[in-house]
Amino acid sequence: xxxxxxxxxxxxxxxxxxxxxxxxxxxxxxxxxxxxxxxxxxxxxxxxxxxxxxxxxxxxxxxxxxxxxxxxxxxxxxxxxxxxxxxxxxxxxxxxxxxxxxxxxxxxxxxxxxxxxxxxxxxxxxxxxxxxxxxxxxxxxxxxxxxxxxxxxxxxxxxxxxxxxx
Numbered sequence: 001x002x003x004x005x006x007x008x009x010x011x012x013x014x015x016x017x018x019x020x021x022x023x024x025x026x027x028x029x030x031x032x033x034x035x036x037x038x039x040x041x042x043x044x045x046x047x048x049x050x051x052x053x054x055x056x057x058x059x060x061x062x063x064x065x066x067x068x069x070x071x072x073x074x075x076x077x078x079x080x081x082x083x084x085x086x087x088x089x090x091x092x093x094x095x096x097x098x099x100x101x102x103x104x105x106x107x108x109x110x111x112x113x114x115x116x117x118x119x120x121x122x123x124x125x126x127x128x129x130x131x132x133x134x135x136x137x138x139x140x141x142x143x144x145x146x147x148x149x150x151x152x153x154x155x156x157x158x159x160x161x162x163x164x165x166x
Contacts, residue, residue, distance in 0.1 A: 036066035042075075044121035053079040060089070068099030072109070086113050095120075100130045106138075130158045 033126075044059025049121025055077040063070040066068035080087045089111040097104040107122025118140040126133040133156075 038063065038065040040064075040075075053081050055079070068097065070097045072094070088112055102126075118142070132156045 011021035018150065027151045038096075040057060040061065040063045042057035042059060044057075044067075046055075047056040047058070049056070057075040057077070059073065061072045061075045063075075070091065072091035072095045075092070076090045077086055077088075078088040081083065086105045089109075093107060095106050095109045097109070104124070104126045106120040108120070110119045112118070120138040120140075121136070124134060124138045126138065133149060133154070135153040136151050139150075140146045141147070
């Protein structure tokens with residue numbers, strides 16, 4: 001039962017991160033409560049291509065908001081040509097997402113905002129405490145609350161002295 005609870009809490013982190021850190025549409029703050037900004041910095045600069053609706057952040061990209069932060073060597077943000085909504089985000093190189101003691105790491109993360117899908121590739125790992133989940137590719141479907149670890153899925157769980165699984 002403890003293993004199941006740990007797995008569920010990691011899955012909740014992944015779904016929250018997709019929404020909280022990189023939501024295409026932020027929800028309005030409650031009356032009297034100030035909105036928290038999302039701040040993106042990049043040491044190498046920001047390059048905007050209005051004809052292709054792409055923003056490219058280069059070198060040491062850091063995204064921070066009230067829910068956590070994300071780091072990557074480079075990030076591309078694709079905008080819907082009919083408006084300013086974000087349609088897709090690609091983060092490349094040493095990607096890490098951190099939210100309250102839970103982390104996800106990979107070499108590439110692609111977030112499909114309209115589909116509610118996040119794909120981690122390039123040695124992806126999800127960590128919570130001492131537990132680690134990994135595979136060659138991790139695909140998260142936020143709308144259906146499903147995650148696929150494939151191929152070569154691996155789960156390392158520490159039991160905290162509460163007994164063996166078998």
